[in-house]
Amino acid sequence: MSKIDEATGKDNDNGNIGTDYGVPALEQAYGKGVARAAARVRAKKLGLTSEGRQPGWPSYLILVLAIVIFIFPLYYAVSIASQNSPSNQYGVRALIPGSALLGNIGRAFDAIDFWQALGGTFFVATLVSISTVLFSTLAGYSFAKLHFRGRNFMLTFVVATMTIPQQLSVVPLYIMANKAGLYGSLWAVIIPGLVSAFGVFWMTQYISDALPYELIEAARVDGCSMIRTFWSVAMPAARPAASMLFLFTFIGQWTNYFWPMLVLGSNKNSMLTVAAAALKGAYFTDYTMVMSGVILTTFPLIVLFFFAGRQLVSGIMAGAVKG
Numbered sequence: 001m002s003k004i005d006e007a008t009g010k011d012n013d014n015g016n017i018g019t020d021y022g023v024p025a026l027e028q029a030y031g032k033g034v035a036r037a038a039a040r041v042r043a044k045k046l047g048l049t050s051e052g053r054q055p056g057w058p059s060y061l062i063l064v065l066a067i068v069i070f071i072f073p074l075y076y077a078v079s080i081a082s083q084n085s086p087s088n089q090y091g092v093r094a095l096i097p098g099s100a101l102l103g104n105i106g107r108a109f110d111a112i113d114f115w116q117a118l119g120g121t122f123f124v125a126t127l128v129s130i131s132t133v134l135f136s137t138l139a140g141y142s143f144a145k146l147h148f149r150g151r152n153f154m155l156t157f158v159v160a161t162m163t164i165p166q167q168l169s170v171v172p173l174y175i176m177a178n179k180a181g182l183y184g185s186l187w188a189v190i191i192p193g194l195v196s197a198f199g200v201f202w203m204t205q206y207i208s209d210a211l212p213y214e215l216i217e218a219a220r221v222d223g224c225s226m227i228r229t230f231w232s233v234a235m236p237a238a239r240p241a242a243s244m245l246f247l248f249t250f251i252g253q254w255t256n257y258f259w260p261m262l263v264l265g266s267n268k269n270s271m272l273t274v275a276a277a278a279l280k281g282a283y284f285t286d287y288t289m290v291m292s293g294v295i296l297t298t299f300p301l302i303v304l305f306f307f308a309g310r311q312l313v314s315g316i317m318a319g320a321v322k323g
Contacts (some may be wrong), residue, residue: 081291108292140203206241
């Protein structure tokens with residue numbers, strides 16, 4: 001019978017020196033002790049010393065602190081929105097929720113014309129997200145898999161534009177929107193966001209690793225055109241990264257406030273963030289109303305994550321696994 005070194009999981013018989021066995025095979029042939037010892041040694045060699053171990057209390061403590069830090073602002077907003085008496089000053093006493101949450105949300109619902117603002121925000125976020133994913137994937141495929149003169153310089157230039165603060169582009173964008181007659185229209189919010197430098201960089205990096213050249217060459221041998229190759233080969237391979245880019249862009253446009261506030265003018269009920277900001281008074285700010293508007297603005301995103309979060313995570317994990 002062969003002898004197995006419990007420290008390495010190798011067969012030390014003269015006839016099979018140095019032969020590696022898988023952990024399940026070791027467990028089946030020699031028991032759990034040998035399998036666990038071999039797994040620990042292999043994990044240590046790979047730098048994965050915590051593989052197979054239960055997380056300790058420091059890990060749980062860090063996770064709990066992170067959850068509290070992220071959840072507390074939302075809890076505080078809900079707590080203020082539930083207070084019974086309007087006020088412009090809330091401190092520690094607002095940590096205890098009141099009983100007027102639904103009533104305050106109802107007042108904010110009527111004050112901002114919620115359905116119009118929801119429809120406008122959903123239209124802008126969806127259209128911009130689809131456009132960003134499409135154009136970013138096209139550009140990412142071109143930069144990652146097509147060879148043409150100036151490719152590296154152009155990609156560097158696109159990435160460099162991310163270093164320019166948004167405030168520097170506000171004035172020329174505002175002038176162009178005004179000259180084009182888009183001031184006060186949702187198109188003034190949509191057009192500047194149809195493509196993003198971050199999206200191009202994101203998709204370029206992902207497609208470079210996720211799409212082998214062999215698939216592209218096989219499609220060309222089959223007679224596919226450039227567009228057909230992109231649509232039938234590149235898009236399915238880039239779907240996990242494209243779904244995350246869509247999510248990031250959708251959230252960014254849904255919560256966008258600065259640019260819509262400048263270009264929508266008197267048409268402030270067209271987007272939720274601008275409409276909710278209008279709840280703040282000039283001389284007195286009722287924070288129960290303001291926080292109720294915040295809840296109305298963020299609630300659709302929470303619903304989106306509740307229904308689509310698992311599918312998005314599954315897509316990321318599927319894209320991370322290489323066969």
